[in-house]
Every structure is written in structure tokens, then in C-alpha cells.
Amino acid sequence: MPILPDMPPLSPGQIALLAGLLIVAILPNYIAIWQSFHREFPSHLERMCWFLLAIFVPLLGGLAYLIWGRKRGRKPS
Numbered sequence: 001m002p003i004l005p006d007m008p009p010l011s012p013g014q015i016a017l018l019a020g021l022l023i024v025a026i027l028p029n030y031i032a033i034w035q036s037f038h039r040e041f042p043s044h045l046e047r048m049c050w051f052l053l054a055i056f057v058p059l060l061g062g063l064a065y066l067i068w069g070r071k072r073g074r075k076p077s
Contacts, residue, residue: 025058025059027062028059028062028063028065028066029054029055029058029059029061029062030062031062031065031066032050032053032054032061032062032065032066032069033051033054033055033062035065035070035073036050036051036054036065036069036073037051038075038076039070039073039074039075039076040073040074040075040076041072041073042072046072047073050065050069050073053065
């Protein structure tokens with residue numbers, strides 16, 4: 001007896017929809033991790049907090065960084 005039931009094959013449209021949803025969910029975190037690592041913040045602790053928030057609180061951490069954290073960091077000169 002299989003643990004999971006057999007799934008019907010996915011159509012190309014369903015595969016594209018799943019890929020799009022994964023990208024939308026992953027992209028804010030990727031941006032947050034990348035920018036928090038490459039921007040200058042007032043303190044190293046704040047940089048690490050944004051970095052760890054984006055890693056350990058996946059979707060909400062990335063969105064919080066994009067809304068509030070990106071304004072606090074500045075590009076290195």
C-alpha cells in the first residue's frame with residue numbers, strides 16, 4: 001500500500017502556475033538575503049537580524065525587509 005496516492009500528471013499550464021507561485025514566494029527572501037548582506041546598516045547586529053529574519057521566517061521576513069529594512073540600509077560608497 002503506497003503512502004501517498006497516485007497523482008495525475010500535471011499539464012504544462014499547471015506546471016507554469018506552480019513555478020510562478022514558487023518564484024513569487026522565494027524572490028522576496030532572495031532579495032532580502034542578498035541586499036542585507038551587501039548593504040551598510042547602522043550596526044552589524046541590525047544587518048544580522050534582517051539576514052536571519054529572511055532566512056528563518058521565509059515569506060514574512062523577506063517582505064518585512066523589503067518594506068522596512070531596505071530603507072535603513074544604504075549602498076556602500
